[in-house]
Amino acid sequence: MWWANGCTACGRCCVRRVPSASAPLAEAEIDNLAQALGLSPSRFLAQYAETADFGGAARLKVDETGRCALLTAMGKCSVHEARPAACRTYPYWPENLASPYEWAREAVLCEGIKSSWEPEEPGSVTETARVIEDELLVEELRVGGVLRAENWTHAEAMEYIHSLREAKMPDLDLDPLPAPRKVLFHSQGLVVLETEEQDLPENQSASRQSGVVRSLHFESSIGIVQTEVRYHPEHGFDHDQLMFGVHSAFLEVVKEQAAQAASDSVIVLGGGGGVLPMALQKAALRDRNTAGPFRNIRNIICVEKDPEVAKLGKDFFGMGEGGEEVNVRLVIEDARHYVTPSLSQGAPDAGDILAILVDIAGDLQHSSGGEVLAPCADFRLGDFVRSAVAAVRPDGVIAWNVLVSELGEDRWLQSAVEGIQSAVQDEHFSVVSRGRPP
Known part of the structure; x- marks a missing residue:
């Protein structure tokens, strides 16, 4: 009380x-x-x-x-x-x-x-x-x-x-207020919410004004949104308008590194709701007809260790597999075991690996204490970093979504960058921090 x-x-x-x-x-x-x-x-x-x-x-x-x-x-x-x-x-x-x-x-x-x-x-x-x-x-x-x-x-x-x-x-006996957010799923520490959109970009058509945003949350990380996607009953999932600035930044990194090889692969570690892999597939399909920068991407491999999270991606976030021109493949495996130095030769449809995108959720509560919240140290140090460097092509890229506490944000971000840099051990690779995405 x-x-x-x-x-x-x-x-x-x-x-x-x-x-x-x-x-x-x-x-x-x-x-x-x-x-x-x-x-x-x-x-x-x-x-x-x-x-x-x-x-x-x-x-x-x-x-x-x-x-x-x-x-x-x-x-x-x-x-x-x-x-x-x-x-x-x-x-x-x-x-x-x-x-x-x-x-x-x-x-x-x-x-x-x-x-x-x-x-x-x-x-x-x-x-x-x-x-x-x-x-x-x-x-x-x-x-x-x-x-x-x-x-x-x-x-x-x-x-x-x-x-x-x-x-x-x-x-x-008053009618109950319609909750701005609906709980679509809540079980085993996983929550899917649906929120009515209030303020949409001005260039959105009127037919999309009644859309919703679906979001994935982990009870182990209260207050942190893991995945978001716009959804409209008539138009389906909108993988063009990414909700997270970091996902847009990932696409920009891939766009900058796209080369002239006939077949490129992009590996996304931490599938979540599958929003990032689906956005990559949509961009690649679009650019095949327009000779755009994503035109050479043929394979998108999404690695997610939790089968329940992967199922939520399919059930609530528009995650799909397959595709004749641009194939999306879901791998249920711990990314630490999937990424090995011989990955480019061992994965049957990995092809020429252009990029590895590390979008791994942390297991910590959103805290005001100084720390790197995500990804855990296993994905920022030692063997994993060296294995990822060995797996991508010489002109490829590895990108991390690093979540740090707001207290001492610059210091902890720099700490993460230095840890990755010390593990690279390859003079041809440089580590660059892009800072907070818009």
Whole structure:
């Protein structure tokens, strides 16, 4: 029952526009916020609010990073006791209650969820469920525009709900809010979520505006998205518009190294949902007809050690095998055992290996401590690096997706680069860091 006093006012939930900062404010909320700051309502609106995109309502102003204007320099809420309903209902937003994974993911952000504070007399399970239900009902009234129309604060909306309970009125049978994220799969530490897209690139056609984004998550790495792909019921999977900047960077690396050989192979280590292999196949098929840079790629080998992850790739992310002109082959094997010095001769359809792309997930939680999170050291040091160098063609390339902690990011990235460099032991190979992808 930490909701009563467990909020630490840490401000971490105040750096995202949706849904709190984008919520239209009721006049009563504007008055309360202005009074808390010692300002007139008009001065408050001029300094801390902006016009919403819908209906001309006022909403809290945020900067270009999504940081709420009401946060102090120390990152604390300056009006915590007067905060509006959208903030008070957090973290009981429907999307955070979609599954145990969603709640655990939000706990990475929210100090209150992890708070050790306990009330003197812990409430029963029924009481806990009732409090959560009440907060969800307030959130539904807010999203439905009732709070703004009735000019209610969070406390007044809660009083209304309690009065309905006392009267046992059917008004409480409100339709549940559609969760922005759906849980398509949750088992054995693997989670597949589906999120409705809100802001698409301007060049997207209107028919794609109702699409969704599917994402793969590991419970062992809460807060880290492993794979994302756009999906539309009519148009299928969109492997042209890659969601991860690092995947686009991988394609650029392959594009730069593409040579004139009749048959090139690209090996992707860490298949995940298969988004990167499928994007490579699509680019190669396109360039065969246009004499583009990917035209010589004939084989794409995707190595994934977890058969369950590979199955999710096929079931939810459009991962496919085969192809007459550009073949995609899935290998279920630990990449440490697959990559050997004789790989280019031992793999039956490896052909002339142009690139090895190391996209291996880490096993660590997303941490604020200084460390390299992914890939593990086995893929950055010693035998693996030397085996990969021996396997690719002389003008080939090996690329790593290196995930490091935000604390000391440059230092830990440089550490990873130096480890790879020391293991290369080949004067013809140089190690270059591209930094953070866009």
